[in-house]
Amino acid sequence: MTIDKSQIRNAATVIVLRDRHSDPHILMGQRGAKAVFMPNKFVFPGGxxxxxxxxVPLATPLPQTCADxxxxxxxxxxxxxxxxxxxxELxxxxxxxxGQPGQWDTPPPADWETFAATGHLPHAAPLQFVFRALTPPGRPRRFDARFFLVDADDIATDLDNFDAACDELSHLQWVPLAKARSFDMPFITEVVLAEVEARARDTNPPASVxxxxxxxxxxxxxxxRGHRMAD
Structure with missing residues (x-):
């Protein structure tokens, strides 16, 4: 039996790492109790x-290693x-x-209007692709999720101001990396967390994902490892 790819949505998740060389913290929030996918769980922002x-134009592209x-x-x-x-999603x-300061040459899509209104273009160079996971069969929703690590120093806005956030995640907070496992999180988030712990002080894109x-x-x-599959 083959995977029905029409039922699997591509997704992206961002792990923002703060004070990585001194007292590393990661940004997490809690999904709502009525969410169809992973209710009540603490997760990284994504979708x-x-x-x-x-x-959508990018001010800077992904690192070539990550694109590969x-x-x-x-x-x-x-x-x-x-x-x-x-x-x-972040x-x-x-x-x-x-993002980086810049003006859009064409009107942004509806989902990007508020972002564009801040005077920024999305900035992909700081994103490090560190993990990929395909949701197991039998779940109410399935995602082919790519996880990106980004250093909080590359965020253009106040790291403690979540006023512009939608209500999809509650209890947004900077969680000490050493204490993150005490939160109620999905299994795959725990697996990704182990990868983040291993890479917390490494600022280079990983050689393999x-x-x-x-x-x-x-x-x-x-x-x-960046080798494309044969057609």
Whole structure:
């Protein structure tokens, strides 16, 4: 049996790491009790990629190493939209801007109007692709999620001001990395957390990226090294 890709949405998640060399903290929030996907769980900001993300301009592109890893076992054209979606989700769910000052040449899509109004263009260069996970079969929703690590120093706005955030995540807070496991979080978030702990003081994109690939036949734990799959 093959995966019905029409039922799997591409998604992006952002792990913002603060004070990584002294007292590392990560930004997390709690999903609502009535959420269809992972209710009540503490998670990193993120969500599904929108169709319009592919057409949004970037002030800076992803690091080439990360773009190469994203292209493995995937359509290479997705890399741009996934990076854009990661920045959009971070803005929508936390009110934090990963951007550089700049004006849009064309009117932004509706989901980007408030971001553009701040006078910024999305800035993808600080994103480090560190993990990929495919939701197992049988869940109410399935995502092919890419996780990005970003240093809080690259955020353009006040790290403690979440006033512009939507209400999708509550209890937004900077969690000490050493204490994050005490929160009620999904299994995959715990797995990604281990990767973040291992990379907390490494500012270079990883040479290979873990891929937790759950298909209908088996669960595989692979490493993405930037080699595109043969057609």
């Amino acid at each position: 599904a990629i929108d169709v319009g993300d592919a057409a 890893r994203l292209a493995e076992d995937a359509d290479p054209a997705l890399a741009h939209a996934i990076a854009v979606g990661a920045i959009r 803005w929508e769910e936390t009110g934090l801007i990963l 873990p891929f937790f690939k759950n298909n209908d036949e088996e669960s595989l734990f692979l490493r993405l």
